[in-house]
Amino acid sequence: MAPKIDPAILKALSLDAATTTITTHGGSGFASTFKLSTKDSDGNEKLYFVKMGKGKDSEVMFAGEHTSLNAIHSTVPSLCPVSHAHGNLSSGNGSFLATDFLNLSASGSSGSGQSLAQKLAKLHSTPAPVPEGYEEPQFGFPVPTCCGDTQQDNSYRSSWAEFYADCRLRHILKCAEKNNGKDSELDNLVEKTALTVVPRLLKDGYLKGPDGRSIKPVTSPSFSHGIFTHPTPPPPPQVVIHGDLWSGNHGRGTIDKGGLIQKYGDGG
Numbered sequence: 001m002a003p004k005i006d007p008a009i010l011k012a013l014s015l016d017a018a019t020t021t022i023t024t025h026g027g028s029g030f031a032s033t034f035k036l037s038t039k040d041s042d043g044n045e046k047l048y049f050v051k052m053g054k055g056k057d058s059e060v061m062f063a064g065e066h067t068s069l070n071a072i073h074s075t076v077p078s079l080c081p082v083s084h085a086h087g088n089l090s091s092g093n094g095s096f097l098a099t100d101f102l103n104l105s106a107s108g109s110s111g112s113g114q115s116l117a118q119k120l121a122k123l124h125s126t127p128a129p130v131p132e133g134y135e136e137p138q139f140g141f142p143v144p145t146c147c148g149d150t151q152q153d154n155s156y157r158s159s160w161a162e163f164y165a166d167c168r169l170r171h172i173l174k175c176a177e178k179n180n181g182k183d184s185e186l187d188n189l190v191e192k193t194a195l196t197v198v199p200r201l202l203k204d205g206y207l208k209g210p211d212g213r214s215i216k217p218v219t220s221p222s223f224s225h226g227i228f229t230h231p232t233p234p235p236p237p238q239v240v241i242h243g244d245l246w247s248g249n250h251g252r253g254t255i256d257k258g259g260l261i262q263k264y265g266d267g268g
Contacts, residue, residue, distance in 0.1 A: 003022050003023070003024065003034065004022075005017060005020060005021075005022045005036070006052075006089045006090055006091065006096065007090045008087055008088060008089050008090040008096065009036070009050065009085075009089075009096050009098060012084075012085035012086075012087055012096075012098065013036075013038075013048065013084060013085055013098055015036075015038050016038070016039075019038055019039040020036065020037065020038040020039075021036070021037050021038075022034050022035070022036045022037075022050065023035050023037075025049070026049075028051060029148075030053060030058070030061065030148070030149055031051040031052060031053040031058060031061075031097075032051070032052045032053070033049070033050070033051055033052075034049075034050040034051075034052070035047060035048075035049065035050075035101060036048040036049075036050050036098070036101075047100075047101035047103075048084065048098045048099065048100065048101055049081070049098070049099045049100065049101045049102065050096060050097065050098050050099075051096065051097040052089065052094055052095070052096045053094055053095055053096075054093055054094045055093070055094065057146075057149055057151075058094060058095045059088065059095040060144055060146065060151055061146045061149070062086045062095050062096065062097035063086055063143055063144075064143050064144055064145035064146055064152075065083065065086075065097055065145070065146075066083040066085075066086040066097055067083075067141070067142055067143045067145075068141075068145055068243075069081065069082065069083040069099060070082065070083050071128075071141075071240050072123065072240060072242065075122065075123050075126045075240055076119045076122050076123050076126075078114065078119065079119045079120075079123065081099045081100035081101075081102055081255060082099060082100050083097060083098070083099045084098050084099060084100070085097075085098045086098070100255045101255065102251060102253045102254070102255055103253045103254050103255070104251045104252070104253040116250075120242075120245075123239065123240060123241070123242070124239050124241060125239060126239060126240070127237035127238070127239060128237065128238045128239050128240050131156055134156065136158070137237055137238045138156035138157065138158055138238070139156065139157050139158070139159070139160050139162075139163040139238060140154045140155055140156035140157060140163060140167070141154035142154075145243065147243070147244075150172070150175055151175075152167070152168075152171070152243075153166075153167040153168075153171040154167060155167055159203075159204060160202050160204075160207070161198050161199050161201075161202035161203050161204070164198055164202055165194035165195075165198045165199075166194075169190050169193060169194050169198070170190065170191075170194060173186070173187065173190045
């Protein structure tokens with residue numbers, strides 16, 4: 001018997017239940033994965049890849065994945081699929097994510113003509129947008145993301161060293177202590193690393209871009225003597241990076257019979 005399509009998914013994607021089916025597809029360590037097939041007004045097939053998970057953790061994970069996929073796609077469209085929707089299931093105990101379906105068995109298309117390395121180079125050299133509510137670029141991300149099932153604190157910081165110390169080292173320590181109890185030796189080592197090692201290695205002006213310029217937030221132009229001035233040359237800007245870049249998350253295929261796309265993520 002085919003799985004039943006949750007009404008929340010149909011509503012989010014504006015689909016007709018009478019012309020839409022769903023089947024299990026692929027796999028993920030943190031969610032159930034499906035292929036959803038529907039027909040448009042002209043009778044053409046449209047496919048979606050759907051993840052469903054239980055509990056609050058899946059809600060946070062899918063919200064982060066939705067925002068992350070679209071941040072990458074907006075910069076390099078052929079690097080990953082679009083995420084169309086995410087939200088809570090109507091059953092009240094779980095969440096879903098719906099993206100373009102990537103046919104990993106497809107072949108024979110020339111695609112975008114860019115290699116994976118070229119696409120990553122574009123992703124890692126295109127300035128990220130200034131976050132809402134800020135006047136200058138920041139280090140961080142609009143929503144929490146997950147490493148496995150561990151939620152990451154992506155709160156904005158103006159300094160990369162501050163972000164790494166607070167939102168990575170200290171945050172992960174708090175998660176570890178919550179699950180396993182306090183460890184004074186580990187606490188001291190993490191704090192010593194955050195206070196001493198991180199500022200030495202990641203302080204503003206220490207890290208350099210490929211052109212030798214310091215990597216730090218771009219300052220806003222200032223008004224001086226009737227003209228706008230700007231640091232010359234401006235430092236390399238913050239960019240979107242992929243936080244799970246490894247061979248197990250790499251695939252190559254087509255979306256809706258289009259050109260080849262390289263994609264990072266679970267399942268389809």
